[in-house]
């Protein structure tokens with residue numbers, strides 16, 4: 067390992083810089099016309115996912131150099147360090163073992179001298195038994211009624227994964243159960259969520275790794291008050307209507323939830339990597355333990371692939387390195403993720419936290435400021451909706467926006483011609499982005515000269531296409547693990563730590579300082595800057 071973790075210290079970096087300068091003028095039209103087999107060759111397949119990365123502004127030489135960079139950053143060794151429980155989250159002195167959450171029963175993953183796999187499966191079994199009781203109606207509320215509504219209270223990783231998975235697996239879920247998600251400290255979220263629910267039929271899952279998060283604890287209290295109001299303040303009702311998912315048994319007890327109704331996880335699971343831990347309890351209740359197990363298998367096969375496949379055939383490495391290519395060498399600031407499946411409508415939102423909370427870093431693990439772009443902004447919407455909204459900018463704007471398209475061979479709702487129409491759009495978009503339409507082609511269509519420039523599609527806009535058979539629980543697990551490992555591969559190459567999130571702390575601390583200033587009856591003495599002082603005073607006046 068060199069003393070510097072800066073990616074610029076790797077010999078392949080300057081080779082890539084020179085190569086990028088040569089590649090920038092190259093057009094995908096030419097790359098394809100000069101290389102007839104590129105469309106078949108620049109593909110990879112694993113774990114039920116087919117990846118076409120041929121429509122990237124990259125050649126075999128680009129890929130070779132990118133893999134060289136990954137090799138020089140010690141990616142293989144870092145992967146092994148993660149899987150074997152080394153404390154690679156150095157700023158929090160923690161192992162990073164979301165992969166242990168899907169380790170097979172009976173396998174061994176050691177953390178501080180303890181095999182954690184039996185602990186993982188003990189929780190999974192407890193979740194399954196509980197989920198079965200809720201789903202079958204054996205778990206009764208305070209008045210003896212069965213549960214019809216499940217409210218997940220959590221935020222960040224304790225919300226985005228569960229919401230995304232619930233939407234993604236809707237077709238596999240028990241339609242007799244209504245799943246509701248409350249995350250925002252804005253009371254509107256809880257008020258709207260609760261307004262049509264019968265307390266006697268409602269179960270709350272309070273999900274918080276720390277059990278101290280302002281939003282979650284405030285919402286949990288509000289929901290508890292709502293429940294107690296319905297049951298004449300009978301505190302014994304809480305045990306039948308509240309369970310907790312947390313690493314913090316102390317705080318769970320303090321809140322008044324029986325720790326018998328607590329589902330644990332561990333500090334080696336990061337919040338944004340926790341949807342397959344007990345944080346996925348809502349997923350398991352909705353889709354059932356069998357679907358959850360299948361989803362874990364999907365995660366697991368991608369883990370094995372990431373750990374064992376050579377870099378050139380490794381899906382997360384290929385995609386991770388291509389995103390490094392665009393972010394660090396082409397100045398691309400974003401990646402659009404465009405799933406052509408309505409069930410994946412929350413997948414981009416989920417990825418926002420996974421990618422940006424992980425790789426939104428400006429110093430290396432050693433604390434050195436980086437001199438290149440790191441984590442891009444991940445964003446997106448399901449297709450075809452996005453086509454009628456923001457694709458204009460991707461096709462004809464001035465920004466370079468690499469896109470990940472995700473499509474499926476079979477629809478879960480095979481009605482009429484919908485699916486072929488949907489998939490035709492996926493293929494058409496990647497084709498249009500790559501090859502565009504030249505002025506000559508536009509003119510040939512008889513377009514008046516004044517409009518030619520407007521109707522030209524420059525093309526040369528890169529995309530990946532991921533194709534899977536259909537969106538099953540297993541494929542969902544595979545897709546999530548794919549992006550988890552893309553993030554890791556990027557982080558290793560950039561030399562940054564992907565598993566802490568110090569950037570969220572300052573705002574939390576300042577908000578806690580400001581809350582009493584907003585609430586105090588007497589005019590508070592304010593010690594902020596003149597702008598913050600001014601808006602606080604203005605707010606106090608306006609709300610009065």
Ligand code: F6P
Pocket residue numbers: 221222223224273274275276277278279282337338423567570
């Ligand atoms: O806002 C930062 C964060 O710590 C996320 O990383 C995390 O997913 C979220 O808050 C929620 O934290 P918790 O599960 O502890 O309530």
